[in-house]
Amino acid sequence: MENRHQLDLNTELMVLNMGPSHPATHGTVRFFIKLDGEKIIHMETEIGYLHRAFEKHCEDGTWSKAFPYTDRLNYNSAPQNNVAYALAVEKLMGMADKVPARTVYIRTIMCELSRMADHYTNLGAATLELGALTAFLYFVEARELTWDLIESVCGARLTSNYVRIGGLASDLPEGFAGKVKEVFAKNRVFWDEFDKLLTKNRIFLDRMRDTGAISRDDAIAYAFTGPCLRAAGVEYDVRKASPYLAYGNVDFDIPVGTTGDNFDRYLVRMEEIRQSERIIEQCLAQMPSGPININDAAVRNPSKEEVKSNMASMIFHFKNTIEGIQVPKGEVYVPTEGSNGEVGFYLVSQGGGKPWKCRVRPPCFALTQAMGHMCKGSFLADIIPTFDMINLIGGECDR
Amino acid sequence: MFDYTYLPAPNLIPSIVEMMLKIVFIFSMNMGVFAPLLGWVERKQSALMQDRIGANRAEIFGFTVFGLLHTVTDAIKLLTKEDFIPRGADRPLHYLAPFIAVVPSLVAFAVIPFGGKYMLWGHEVNLVIADLNVGMLYVFAVASLATYGAVIAGWASNNSWSMLGSMRVGAQMLSYEVAMGLTLVGIFMVYGSLQLTTIGMAQENFFHWGIFLQPLGFILFIACALAENKRTPFDMPEAESELIAGYFTEYSGLKFAMFWMAEFLEMVTIAAVLVALFFGGWHIPFITHQGLIAAMGYLFGANFGAIAAMIIHVAVFWLKVVVWIMILMLIRWSLPRFRFDQVMKLGWKIVLPLALANIFITGLVLLAVR
């Protein structure tokens, strides 16, 4: 039918190259699109424009040296990657249960804060690309406030490098709980404004609803995880399926969609921001006191005072830095729930101070793969909300 | 009080002077005030909406004038920017397109009255450049010419994105031109004229303003006008995130600025048409035209009173236009954009039938009233 119609009217398909330097492709993806009018007949995705050799760098340095690189995987939610990597290394060293309780809670808080920041960015950027600049800026400000919290904890806004093997770089600052309360109060106002501007906005609904939809089965076959999988109606969240950190001790819901279209993805993310706030508030209420670092000089460096006054401590410090923390031979895969889906670290150690292999399962790699499938038959303009709701993060997808 | 129906024999020289003055006034209002200033207004208004400060750094001898100088710097920058014509482009058309885009919105202003009729020293001044009896038809005709600018620009650029943009312009304008014409038929029926001055005079009574007589027509017209203006939520032809810059992707420097200007001028034209048709033109609510002239005449004497009334009326007209421009900008900065097929659907399946229904209802009501 398609072909005959083309023959009759003697029309040609238009081949379009979109990206990688195109406002909607975030600079890291290229789409080759075959268009019939404005309808997408075929679409191919090319990635790799931000390949930065994450794995090679990890293999090149010591176990601790990998942290800054993990920051830059999903740079929207850096602490999550830090935590995921630290959890994997700790499990590989068999000391997962020795990590202090306070650290576990702080890590949970940082994970959720960064999830909020990630969702703010993602939703904001999506509306920006749909033309609603003002709504975008509301969420930029909300993210800015969230970053203020992250900054007050670890000194960096974006790439935090906060977590250490067996501990954390620093404890929470004084009055953190109060600050969180203030920020959340402000952010809720932004959230409400954003919600009012968009969720019932007819234009926005028309753009998001029934676009980029994927069925439950297809989503599973494409190994979707995270908000996109949940939007398709699959109730899978690593935080619930195999609770890690303090997620087993807090009460929260996972929002699940029904249709798997962009609007459901949007709603799931909006709700997850709310749930993250809940988790953080509970964590702050349950926050135990105590040390934040594991009491083992061979893993976590002793304090600077000790290093400068105690011979043994200095030797540990020296060995930890030069040779790296010694990790026994073995392999491990630890799944965690990143903002985009399952972030799993697969580590292989051959013994010694360097990882033999440090692989991260990139959630948006699998999501981006399905772009062609989701966009086929829809309009050129549908690429934009679909791609935004996938939330491709170059650093994570291309590593 | 003089007899308003009395028309003196046309005196050639005052008429020419009057005509020249009006043209100069409209031209300078558009090119001198609105075209450059709207960029600033847009920046500042969006900044206000988004909790920002907005451009305020450009200064001469320490004076920043609320960031107004950024308009000047933009002009200087764009003037000194390389004028670029892509390889494989149709050179003459590439040159021509921006002019075709700018001129219609300026010319359309010819029939829009920005004041009423005044007697000055025995010479009647009619504040409209050309008081055509086909009024609005002329506006439609000229405004649709602007489409050619965009279409030609996209075609001449030899770029897929531009081409897509110009195709979208073509389709969008075609759809909304029809709907726009039909939405206004109601107005023409109510006032019994196409002539904008007549429509203006008919709105002397506050409750006879177009918005009260044709509320549905007004809403439909706003939708069509926004679509004609090619700004968010109808900015498909230049949708940044889809088509980079749409039909003017391959334009740089001054020619790019002209497209920009065309958009702003179109916005002024739309606001002016809105005011002339639906918001009582130059009239102040509850004050009649003659009443103001008489009151001013009482204060300043017949001639200067008429001048004073004229100034007030013109000011009121432009004030209304500015308010409407602000509202149009408010819409532009708060809504996301449609998808292309949704725009078409809105045009053909919602606006057009509603416009037809509006005509029908208006006809019935008129029949009942008479």
Next chain:
Amino acid sequence: MGRLIDLCKRKLGDTVLSAHEQHGDETVVIRKDALLTVLRWLRDDDAMKFDFMMDLTAVDYLGTRARSERFEVVYHLFSLKNNHRLRVKTLVADDDPVTESVVTVWVAANWFEREVWDMYGIIFKGHPNMKRILLYEEFEGHPLRKDYNIRKRQPLIGPEN
């Protein structure tokens, strides 16, 4: 030994070359020629039901193993229904880096396999589009192999530095 390993061994017999459990992660190493049938069984069997292929990667054991077992292709499977995970491995030789593509079992494997080809130079037989994915076609060599120097740059433009 873990439950899944037992199940696998009972069903698959000698196609399971070895198996181990470490830190609660169960691993089976499968003979290369039986890979597709085994994975298909893992996907469809009710007790297994591994509907998610979470991750697919390879490891280069250059210098620590025999050259015939230089590469390991690693599949991380997850079952939504049973909420369990399994790591499946298969060994690939240095001189014949070819293995079976599993795109027919899980669509998701498509890009993951391309990535492994790109990074390790392991060819997946039956893959619909075996091209580089992260790097460019002009790139020579496979950077994640242990014998590729991390700083060996191959620029498309500009000086070599």
Next chain:
Amino acid sequence: MGVTREERNIEAALGDSVILTQVDKVIGWGRKYSFFLYPFITACCGMEFMSVAGPRYDLDRFGAALPRFSPRQADLLFVVGTISHKQAPILNKVYNQMAEPKWVFAFGACVCSGGMYNNYSTVQGIDTILPVDVYVPGCPPRPEMVFDGLLKLQELVANERSSKWPRGKSQYEPRVKR
């Protein structure tokens, strides 16, 4: 490159003519407050770029808020985020497509020097493939630093002589034409 020897001679003959320098000054003033950006955003720094343009830091104050995604209309190429070797020819192309006058802003350590990515896939500073006017290091730089860099660039632009233009194409051609 784009300027012939003859033209340069005319420049030299006129020298520091008062009129020419005054014109240059006015043009420089106009240009420095009217950057239209081309955000070439690839990586982490893009998140900070959002903040820079966002309400709290507001790039618009400096008159540089209008992003133009068509290189023809942009003056300032904001290279934000790591440039990989796969990306480099595209960056080069965008630079060549930009209409004169054009400036390049290196945003972040990766763009300046490759940063922490000294590896097979990353360009070790974009100044190896095109001329850069301002370097802002940081991984990613804080918005305050970006503004500092922008102010430095404004200074540079304000004092520029028209003889500097056109700057011409980048001196490198991609090895493989695609």
